[in-house]
Amino acid sequence: MNGTTTVTMFRDAVLDPAKRAHYRLAWLSTVDHKRIAVLYLMTALVFFVIGGMEAFFIRLQLAVPNNHLLHPDTFNQLFTMHGTTMLFLVAMPALFGLVNYVLPLQIGARDMAFPRLNAFGFWCVPLGGILLHFSVLAGGAPAVGWFAYTPLSLTPYSSLLGVDYWAISLFVLGTGSISFAVNVVATVVSLRGPGMTMRRLPLFTWINFVNAFIILMALPILNAALAMLLVDRQLSGHFFLPLGGGSPILWQHIFWAFGHPEVYILALPAFGIISELIPVFSRKPIFGYEFVAGSSVAIAVLSMGVWAHHMFTVGMGRTMDLFFVIASMLISIPTGVKVLNWTATMIGGRIQFRVPMLYAIAFLLQFLCAGLTGISHASAALDWQTKNSYFLVAHFHFVAVGAIVFAILGGIQYWFPKMSGRMLSESLGKWTFWLMTIGFNLTFIIQHFLGLLGMPRRVYTYPDLPHWGWMNMLSTSGVFFMSAASLILVWNILTSFFRGKIAGDNPWNAWTLEWATTSPPPHENFLALPPIHSRRPLWDLANPDRPDPVVGDDQVVLPNHNKVGILSFIFSEAGFFGVLILAYLYFYVHPQPGPTAKELEVGRTLVFTVCLFASSFTFWRAETALHLKRHVLMLGWLGLTIILGAVFLVGQVTEYWKLFQSGVEVGTNVFATAFFTLTGFHGLHVFIGLIALLIFLWLGWMRDLVAGKGSGFAFQAVGYYWHFVDVVWVFVLFTVYILPLIK
């Protein structure tokens, strides 16, 4: 069973090398997942330098008491930009880059499911980065923290454009992340190679598959929050401004409903990297595969229900605190399970202390510290004392740097040979590792004690209190070590790329599929795949006499990727509308003076609602006609669908017009703000759906629409989207128009 027979891949659709020679010059237009991955990583590196410089200046300012190196406002801008940059422009692109490179290879796929969407997702990163940094030219960078708490981030307190650029930039980046997640889900579900069942997925792939769902749940929540913030800032809305009946606390709830899962969005891929490194360099299979995989599912589910622990100091009341203390403590179980599994994998292994393994070991120790201080923050009573101190700064840097950055560095050292064909220098790598470890711990261990001594965070300077001075100086000194480490890393990458030792296919003697192809892999990734019957196909290939136990049967079920993709997208859209509807409801039960939902004209709305629902029916008829190859009939039903959708939009425009006539605008009161935002975004979705339908009408007209082919599946996918938009309207209709009638 585990012989050397290979499964030949389909090659018919692969362009021949001569035809794609020009791609070598055209990195800008590439849709190859490997090149996009490299672009992701390079972009992350550029922003890492920028974000690192910001950190450097922050630490310089804080090095001595009563320092006036930086203006207070500049300091606020720096820490806002540093946080935003490091999370959204460094950690996420770096991890997405590694995933983009490795995940398709690990499952034996030729590319991601949607290569163009993949390129779109990547190009959102530089666009978002440029937008964010353009704020510097447009009157000053945002100075409101990466969390942009309202009302500080609203126009009366931040009147310049910085926050607007911040919000738009994060919106773009969030959109890019969602498209990346859609791609990951569709790739893993639909593009696995022969024998690569879901139970045999390498842990890096599995964990990132789970992570894609967290992205799909969390990023739309951020996007909704940003949309609301922009409505407040640009259209004088009232969501978050207490003056007009808005709720600043609502921003915190929505932001942390995204913000907490965001921590796991960064941590889970790091866990995935570590789950690859530790077995390979311990020369043992992972201990308890199912528990590592299952604990990721547990983390994903729990991540959505614990955000309120970021708000213990807000004053939510003891009741709420209590529930979220308990829920937050639960998170330590699945993370603890993981640490246990990694450690148990090392026990009894023949550990090779190569550079990636050094990072993995440092990760384990530092992540343990981060977890322990994390548990202390889960306890509301302790959290009240330490939340706004440097103790918290130390905690989340132990997570973000000590765990996540270390995992990324380990991953780069591990996969660089696959990407470039050459090894990174082991000795330079060790220099980077040790300088980084020393620098990181110098900077951040002491901050725990600074926090416990009472130094508040987010201050631009501090008085010369006992011990604060030398502790801060010590903390700043670590930065120089980390800077040196980064410089050596860049030097290592540059020199190794040109002169490094040739890597060969499998320099680490690893067992997953990415090492079964050449380094770097050919455009189509694999010429042939080895047989896959277990979780370590290359081990089986190398040791035919003692293969790993077979896991499950070989049957691989691959649903159509268009369907999987659109369903994942709809899943994320549901979250977006969920937030808007809940926000509407929140203000519905806290009524303010001025217009209310009772003034809406329900009768007219019901008429155009019928049109919208009818359009779902007509679309279904169009689909049926397509399957029956009744071409004219199909065009007729599709045309009718478009007309019905357009009538709905006209109805909505009429409603808006009438409201404007009677003086109700977005800024009138909080009801109007919530009403226009919710129905407006729904209308926008209908409008986008109409454009998609028009494209298909044109395709149909040109006779390019065929059932059972690519365009037919795409048509089906657009249908799902159209029906989804109708379903959203059911909820909007009930909440906005029907609910006030019931009493």
Place this chain on the structure above:
Amino acid sequence: MNTNEFLSMAWRFNSLLLVLAGLACGGYFIAFGGRGRPGYFVAAGIIFVLALASPLGALADGYLFSAHMIQHILFLLIVPALLLLSLPRSFQLPAWLHVVTYPVLAWVAGVGAMWLWHAPILCNAASVSSRVFALQTTSLILMGSLFWWQIIAPRESDRLSPAAGIAYLFTACVACSVLGMILTFAPVSLCPAYQHPADQLGLLGTIRGQWGLTSERDQQIGGLLMWVPMCLIYATAILAQFARFHADAPQMEKHHA
């Protein structure tokens, strides 16, 4: 009445309840004899009786919304799950009942039960009229059974696949979280009967004073119970689905061999 008096005196074993429980046990042993798993059945019975007859039942009867929420969780999620687990492995529904086992229908039943019974009118009616309350209890157990059938039906072939099961449970978890959030953050009482209890036991002073449970805080606890612990029950079931996903294939192999 102070706390100790209340805890010792608020036990209301009414004869109808005990007779019903006894009849159910008898019926179970006649129907399944030794083939079922009576431990689960007895556990379901005890939890059911305690939820109604213990001080919890007394509190839920017009005093505390949060106590009523604990009852709901027990009736909708715990008791039906135990009942299904008590059935013998070979048990299957009679053919005419198969119509109730469509996953979408079952999901709507399981989630809808929570939403429906928290519409202010129905919630109020159930806490005022004992008939409506009996109807509510019965419907919660029935709809809960319908919901869980998809996950823990006695025969493997009657259950959803693990992946579908995870989606089924996750969406239920989201739906109950959303309702929990609404209850937690609603400024008005969504079940007005609990705002001004008809103080039959003379306990209200203790509840509001000694226990510090104002009607707002009470509703908040109720909402949070639905938001957090109830969702954790679904989350636990999700992990069980995952375990099933990793466990079922070896069994199948054994089967083939």
